[in-house]
Structures are given as C-alpha cells and as structure tokens.
Amino acid sequence: SWGAPVYTSPAAADLAGVRAGMLVAGLNATPISTRVSFDYFALSLPESSGGLANDLRITEVMYNPPAGQAEFIELTNTGTAPLNLEGVYFENGNPFDQFTFGAITLQPGAFVVVTNNIPAFEAMYGASIQVGGQYTGALNNGGERIILRDPSGNAILDFTYSDDAPWPEEADGDGKSMIVMAPTGNYSDPLNWSYSVETNGHPGAPTVNVPDRDSDGWNDAQEYVAGSNPFDAQSTFVVTDTSGNADTCSFT
Numbered sequence: 001s002w003g004a005p006v007y008t009s010p011a012a013a014d015l016a017g018v019r020a021g022m023l024v025a026g027l028n029a030t031p032i033s034t035r036v037s038f039d040y041f042a043l044s045l046p047e048s049s050g051g052l053a054n055d056l057r058i059t060e061v062m063y064n065p066p067a068g069q070a071e072f073i074e075l076t077n078t079g080t081a082p083l084n085l086e087g088v089y090f091e092n093g094n095p096f097d098q099f100t101f102g103a104i105t106l107q108p109g110a111f112v113v114v115t116n117n118i119p120a121f122e123a124m125y126g127a128s129i130q131v132g133g134q135y136t137g138a139l140n141n142g143g144e145r146i147i148l149r150d151p152s153g154n155a156i157l158d159f160t161y162s163d164d165a166p167w168p169e170e171a172d173g174d175g176k177s178m179i180v181m182a183p184t185g186n187y188s189d190p191l192n193w194s195y196s197v198e199t200n201g202h203p204g205a206p207t208v209n210v211p212d213r214d215s216d217g218w219n220d221a222q223e224y225v226a227g228s229n230p231f232d233a234q235s236t237f238v239v240t241d242t243s244g245n246a247d248t249c250s251f252t
Helices: 118-125 220-226
Strands: 022-024 032-034 056-062 072-077 111-115 131-134 145-149 155-160 178-180 193-195
Touching (some): 056 145, 056 155, 111 118, 118 131
Antiparallel strands (some): 022 032, 056 072, 072 111, 145 155, 178 193
C-alpha cells in the first residue's frame, strides 16, 4: 500500500547508496532479483527522530542586560529523552559568531545557557547553572535573526526578535529578559514572547511567574495558548466545536 514500508533494515554508518535492484523472497522460496522504481526514500537515525528538531527549544533571551552584566540565551530540553548537543550550533552572524556546542547531554527538563561573558554570568546567577560556553560577539539590542542548527545544518529554530512593540519592550535594557510563552508555538510571533517578572531574568529554571500585561486575570502564556490578545483586556478566546455536538463542548 502507498506509504507503507515493506522492508526496513539498519544501515551501516559508511553505507553508500547506489542504483540497484532488490532481492525478493517468500518463505522457503528461492531469492530472485528484480528492479524497482520509486519517487523517494527516507533514511533516519532512530535516536535522532523527533529529538533536536522537536525538543530543543530556546526559552529565554537576555539580549540587552544592564551595563556590566552578561547576555545569555537559555535552551531547554522539552522532551522526554536526553539530547546530545554535540555539533549543534548557532549560525555565524545569526546572532553572533558561530558557536558550536561540545559534548553536552541535556537531560529532559534540563537547561543550558550560552553567554558572552561567563565570569559576569556566574557572578550574577551563581555557578550551579549549566553553561554551554561563551560566544564571541553580542546580541543586537535592536533585534536580529537567531538561527539554531543541528549538526547536519538543518534549522532547529529560525526567528527574528525585535525591541519594538508588540515584542516585549520591557526586555530592552530594563533588567528583564525575554521569555517564550509556548515552546511549541510560533517563535516569530511576538505574542509568543513576554518578559521575565524577575529582574535580571531567571536562567536555569522553569518560568513560574508570567506577566498579565492587560490585567484581565489571564497571564500572557494563557492568552497566547487561548488565542486572545495579551494587550487587550476586552479580547476573548474562541472555542470552535468541530465535533458536531456543540451542546457537549466543554473546557477547563
């Protein structure tokens, strides 16, 4: 049937793909050679499937700290399996000189930061937070593109932040960091970002306190997930019934 694998087999690391036929054999039958054609085939590494691409997420960015303090980008493993970060890199110039992670295994729920100044970072936040390394260059205070790639060069995240509203202006030099509301959401959507309630941010720890910028009782993360506007207390979220049973629709 279309799309159904009929045969799978582990492949050696140095295996070369060539045009050839295939062997077909039934139970107790003599193997025969036949030639097949196909539109494409897929190769995958079982240990990598869904890992870096889905689970490695930038969760906090301090791009314009107070004078003398350190910039940082925090990354989190949002999945349920350890992630090998060796070879993962920030693209050169997006946002700083290319930075490549060394042999770091990031456990589920764990955090790692990269910074432009390790001594200043540890002086502010202590030495218990895992630091992946120090990059050369700086994050642009006016906003810029950030591209995070896996060891093969595939984009894990690619987005551009700004210091202008509706991006969180509080993160622009006022001692606040920029925090993502939904790691599974759209990183290019400014409403998926808010600012840290804590002065100097909170690297190396889950986000617990989330601002409620329109003071309507729903914090910015709840509003983003619900699809309402965190800047408008009159905005409401919409529940769409797709079951055909509107009288049984419920939510909490």
